Amino acid sequence: MTDPEQACPIAPAVDIVFSRWTTPILWALHEHGRQRFVELQRRLPSITPKVLTERLRRMERDGLLTRTWYAEVPPRVEYEISDLGRSLSPVFAQLATWAGDHLDEVAKARDAYDATKMQNV
Amino acid sequence: MTDPEQACPIAPAVDIVFSRWTTPILWALHEHGRQRFVELQRRLPSITPKVLTERLRRMERDGLLTRTWYAEVPPRVEYEISDLGRSLSPVFAQLATWAGDHLDEVAKARDAYDATKMQNV
DNA sequence: CAGTATCCCATAGGATACTG
DNA sequence: CAGTATCCTATGGGATACTG
Numbered sequence A, B: 001m002t003d004p005e006q007a008c009p010i011a012p013a014v015d016i017v018f019s020r021w022t023t024p025i026l027w028a029l030h031e032h033g034r035q036r037f038v039e040l041q042r043r044l045p046s047i048t049p050k051v052l053t054e055r056l057r058r059m060e061r062d063g064l065l066t067r068t069w070y071a072e073v074p075p076r077v078e079y080e081i082s083d084l085g086r087s088l089s090p091v092f093a094q095l096a097t098w099a100g101d102h103l104d105e106v107a108k109a110r111d112a113y114d115a116t117k118m119q120n121v
Numbered sequence C: 001c002a003g004t005a006t007c008c009c010a011t012a013g014g015a016t017a018c019t020g
Numbered sequence D: 001c002a003g004t005a006t007c008c009t010a011t012g013g014g015a016t017a018c019t020g
Helices: A011-017 A022-032 A037-043 A049-061 A089-117 B011-017 B022-032 B037-043 B049-061 B089-116
Strands: A065-070 A076-081 B065-070 B076-081
Touching (some): A022 A049, A022 A076, A037 A049, A089 B089, B022 B037, B022 B065, B037 B076, B049 B065
Antiparallel strands (some): B065 B076
């Protein structure tokens, strides 16, 4: 984190919001409501507990979600998207629209590029 | 790239659009128009030529920008944002708005979190 | 000018096993 | 159940030097 921010006003937000797992986690919480660690694990089948924990901690710290601990046996912990997390909805909606409209163009561009570069392998 | 996509419809777009340098580069091209390698280097002072080259190649492959080579001496190459790249403007605008409205909340959330966790050095 | 070529590092992420 | 603890790897990124 040196200074790409200076050249680009959205760089700080990108740092907070976009990573391999933040959007899937936020999406799961948004779509399926308040849920427990193990439920998130089931919805994100390929994530490992270590990584899920790390991401949840960071997102909790950033205020994107809340973590509620119930001192029961066995322990129960519930995660819920916060208002701040929910405030990202328009951004995600906009991006979803873009993806729907343009992802195939990206695929075509890649094919064209790879074809002209004639993949030297 | 295994399957966070399955759980989250915007994950593929995130992969393409957001990285440490894609948004700053796109922003520079959007704000200052068609320009040469060295000009981009000047606008992104902390990027190294290696990384700038890598990013530009990938973005060219994805169709986000175009690269035009002039067989002159000394060589001249110009980069320009493409229509596809420009189609991201609403997404970036939305994100810029979110950042303006909520980045301070993130900062506060972090302070609060760090305070309660009492930072064990 | 517009890159390559090397070498190096930090970190996100992954595999696996274990615990209060 | 909700995580830790270890160990490991891949990759994005960085520093520096060189070239057609």
